[in-house]
Amino acid sequence: MLTFLGRRILTAIPTIILISIFVFSLQHLLPGDPILVMAGEERDPEVIAALREKYRFNDPVPMQYLAWAGNALQGDLGISLRTQQPVLELIGEKLPVTIQLAVMALIIAILIGIPAGVLSAYKKGTWIDWVANITALSGLSVPNFWLGIMLILLVSVKLGWLPASGYVPLTEDPLQSIRVMIMPAFVLGTAIAATLMRHTRSAMLSVLKSDYVRTARAKGLQERVVLVKHALRNALVPVVTVITLLFGELLAGAVLTEQIFTIPGFGKLVVDAVFNRDYAVVQGIVLCTGIAFIFMNILADAAYRILNPRMSQQ
Amino acid sequence: MTAVVDPQVAADPLPPRRRNRAWEKFRRSPSALLGGVIVLFFLIVALLAPVLPVPGPAETDWGAVRKAPTWAHPFGTDEIGRDVLSRMIWGAQASLLAGVVSVLIAVFLGMPLGMLAGYMRGWTDAVISRFTEALLAAPFLILAIALAAFLGPSLTNAMIAIGLSAMPVFIRLARAQTLIVMTEDYVESARAVGIGHVGMIGRYILPNIVPPIIVQSTLTIATAVIAEASLSFLGLGQQPPAPSWGAMLNTAKNFLDQAPWMALYPGVAIFLVVLGFNLLGDGLRDALDPRDH
Secondary structure (H helix, E strand, O other), rough: HHHHHHHHHHHHHHHHHHHHHHHHHHHHOOOOHHHHOOOOOOHHHHHHHHHHHOOOOOOOOHHHHHHHHHHHOOOOOEOOOOOOEEHHHHHHHHHOOHHHHHHHHHHHHHHHHHHHHHHHHHHHOHHHHHHHHHHHHHHHHHHHHHHHHHHHHHHHHHHOOOOOOOOOOOOOOOOHHHHHHHHHHHHHHHHHHHHHHHHHHHHHHHHOOHHHHHHHHHHHOOOHHHHHHHHHHHHHHHHHHHHHHHHHHHHHHHHHHHOOOOOOOOHHHHHHHHHOOHHHHHHHHHHHHHHHHHHHHHHHHHHHHHHHHHHHHH | OOOOOOOOOOOOOHHHHHHHHHHHHHOOHHHHHHHHHHHEEEHHHHHHHOOOOOOOOOOOOOOOOOOOOOOOOOOEEEEOOOHHHHHHHHHHHHHHHHHHHHHHHHHEEEEEEEEHHHOOOOOHHHHHHHHHHHHHOOHHHHHHHHHHHHHHOOOHHHHHHHHHHHHHHHHHHHHHHHHHHOOOOHHHHHHHHHOOOHHHHHHHHHHHHHHHHHHHHHHOOOOOHHHHHHHHHHOOOOOOOOOOOOHHHHHHHHHHHOOHHHHHHHHHHHHHHHHHHHHHHHHHHHHHHHHHH
């Protein structure tokens, strides 16, 4: 396993370098001198000179990249123009909010998606399967920001049951925190639930056809035991991998969800950064999500190997 | 975000008999036909926008600000008295244009790169594959947001951003498909008789790649329509006053209390178009899947 992980991490290095080149090149897409943009509206000549020195802007582009990447490797992703905070610190501040949203969304998605997938596969061809499939396809087709708006309209504006926006840290008041976050988490969770349902269904369908399920049934085991202990356990192997890979989808969904429910997380940070022309923050976020995504991929591979011992013997 | 077509799908170019069977299968699937009808409906509406008997999308009626649906304004009016139905019809143009153009960008950049990687293998393949992985590592919307931020917000830049973000799926699909074709006996024989690169690609590889690319394109248009709506919703796509469904929703969320219809219809429209392309894509995939024959 360790050799496998070591090899996977080594092969990830060129990809990470490419991502960093891409993120670095973004600033060269800006019209005009990036340093003037970085220096903000005041354009203090001293600040400009310091930035030019720091980012080696008088050197050729490859040297500039090396300087930038060297800083990034030491955790220096630049300073936010708006808040004057280091970008990494800013990301670290907002990340727990988004993680809470994503974890709650994932729990909701698992609670809906996996049972629905199992039931749909077990009742294949019946109206239950049909309803589950239509619901899943609708879940994939509905824009989640619109679902959020409609839920605010119904649950907050018309019924007054839940707050439409805001955020309470989990450490401050756990119950209130969950109450505020439940609607956004549901919005984010539904699209993921649809994807999970489809994967669970197809994995269950192939497992239910297998010999060992037939043997388990022939032994006279209860159908519930066959379904949960024999079929679902095996069907969950690919599903767990899919869950790890849904990270990107969760993050992208969080950007929109946080915008609608005014949650001060990672997603809101990137959108605000775009509008405030806080380019260092945008670059930092793309770099961090890219690297995180690569590690999630490695984690997915590792999870697959742990859950599927035949793979690790190869 | 995007459903990925199984590279095994349609590994052979479709001979006429198979093509007929594929069409038969497609025709018999009610959901695929429903998808086709929905897509066609919105296409026609978008194309006929200039001649349909509705007020102009930018025409304001200050006497009818935020009016609920009536005969004169079947979908109501918005915060400055513009007809919501008219803006939705014109918004269909932006949505479909963004969906189709961004996927065309993705296909025309991704397919040659994928074919090149699968055909040349070795170093070319390694470089293209690493490049694809790097592009895949940034989540679709984050990449699109970053590009829109640096290129500046506009519908054109949103389309470029969405196209670039969708490209890796096509590189991977074309590469996988090319690798499959290259192991076929008839390709080996063709190589043995000395057919050149252009002949190989044109006669053997391209026809095999097109069916799964069509399926993937249909499914990706669905994703691209949502992506354009999302970017416009965030203010990074179509710029006001030009109509777009995502931007309409962005404004509508500030008037949920007073004018809920402003939020209802554009969302339903996005949902229907995306559902249409998803149904159509699923139907095409089933019809073109050789394993079912």
